[in-house]
Amino acid sequence: MSGKFSNQVAVVTGASTGIGLAIAQGLIAEGAKRVYITGRSAGTLNAAVETLGDKAVAVISDVSRQADLDELRAVIEEQGDQLDAVFANAGICEKNPLGETSEAAYYKMFDINVKGVFFTVQTLLPLMKDESSIVLTASICSSNGMEGLSLYNASKAAVRSFARTWANELKGRKIRANVLSPGFTRTPLMDNGLGMSESDIAELRKHVEQITPLGYMAQPEEIASCALFLASDDARYVNGVELMVDGGLSQI
Numbered sequence: 472m473s474g475k476f477s478n479q480v481a482v483v484t485g486a487s488t489g490i491g492l493a494i495a496q497g498l499i500a501e502g503a504k505r506v507y508i509t510g511r512s513a514g515t516l517n518a519a520v521e522t523l524g525d526k527a528v529a530v531i532s533d534v535s536r537q538a539d540l541d542e543l544r545a546v547i548e549e550q551g552d553q554l555d556a557v558f559a560n561a562g563i564c565e566k567n568p569l570g571e572t573s574e575a576a577y578y579k580m581f582d583i584n585v586k587g588v589f590f591t592v593q594t595l596l597p598l599m600k601d602e603s604s605i606v607l608t609a610s611i612c613s614s615n616g617m618e619g620l621s622l623y624n625a626s627k628a629a630v631r632s633f634a635r636t637w638a639n640e641l642k643g644r645k646i647r648a649n650v651l652s653p654g655f656t657r658t659p660l661m662d663n664g665l666g667m668s669e670s671d672i673a674e675l676r677k678h679v680e681q682i683t684p685l686g687y688m689a690q691p692e693e694i695a696s697c698a699l700f701l702a703s704d705d706a707r708y709v710n711g712v713e714l715m716v717d718g719g720l721s722q723i
């Protein structure tokens with residue numbers, strides 16, 4: 472099959488739903504040979520494989536656990552694959568107001584969103600080809616102060632920072648590292664981590680329609696297409712940047 476990812480092999484962490492699933496779908500539609508997808512829940516991962524078909528390999532793997540990342544690496548090695556792209560996308564979003572946040576909540580956020588991204592890339596790096604590509608999912612929150620989200624915002628600022636250093640650190644192998652920063656996107660993250668009801672989401676949607684220059688909340692596919700751009704040869708001279716995909720929200 473021809474396409475922008477023809478015959479390529481990729482890993483997408485947190486690909487059982489939302490943006491990660493849409494990235495995996497896009498990779499396969501563009502000719503990828505194999506896409507390793509991860510998440511913690513077997514149920515949603517299996518459902519994702521049913522959607523994606525036999526080019527997808529599901530690995531139950533928690534990015535906050537080094538042993539799980541080692542297992543992911545072992546599965547890829549057993550298959551004899553080398554990686555063209557790693558999408559470190561898994562993340563959570565929870566409200567942690569200052570004054571009401573436990574130490575456990577702090578560690579949960581940083582273990583998944585920061586440690587998880589760092590060790591995903593560190594663990595998979597030996598399997599990455601020279602001139603391959605890393606795409607980290609951060610958020611427009613990497614550089615704003617959305618209320619009640621200080622831990623989430625700080626975790627995404629750390630992710631944004633990783634790409635700067637890695638673009639520099641991996642120059643010897645010509646591996647590019649870039650950041651995808653979505654704005655408001657309708658995914659299960661709103662229902663799960665943020666615990667929003669349908670009416671909360673409807674209210675948020677109206678708010679987003681008012682404050683966003685393009686006037687609507689994104690669908691995961693509109694974010695995923697930009698992740699694919701960053702990983703593709705079209706972006707071969709793009710390195711260390713943060714691409715805001717938010718309908719213009721963070722620019723006004």
Ligand SMILES: NC(=O)c1ccc[n+]([C@@H]2O[C@H](COP(=O)([O-])OP(=O)(O)OC[C@H]3O[C@@H](n4cnc5c(N)ncnc54)[C@H](OP(=O)(O)O)[C@@H]3O)[C@@H](O)[C@H]2O)c1
Binds near residue numbers: 489658
């Ligand atoms: N939706 C938005 O508005 C928005 C905006 C900006 C940035 N983002 C970022 O986009 C990324 C994807 O989020 P999404 O909106 O697509 O949400 P989502 O639909 O909830 O997807 C999150 C994915 O990550 C997985 N995951 C969560 N914790 C994990 C862990 N410890 N180890 C491995 N997998 C884990 C989830 O599966 P399990 O729960 O089964 O593990 C799921 O597959 C996140 O980094 C998020 O912060 C989202």
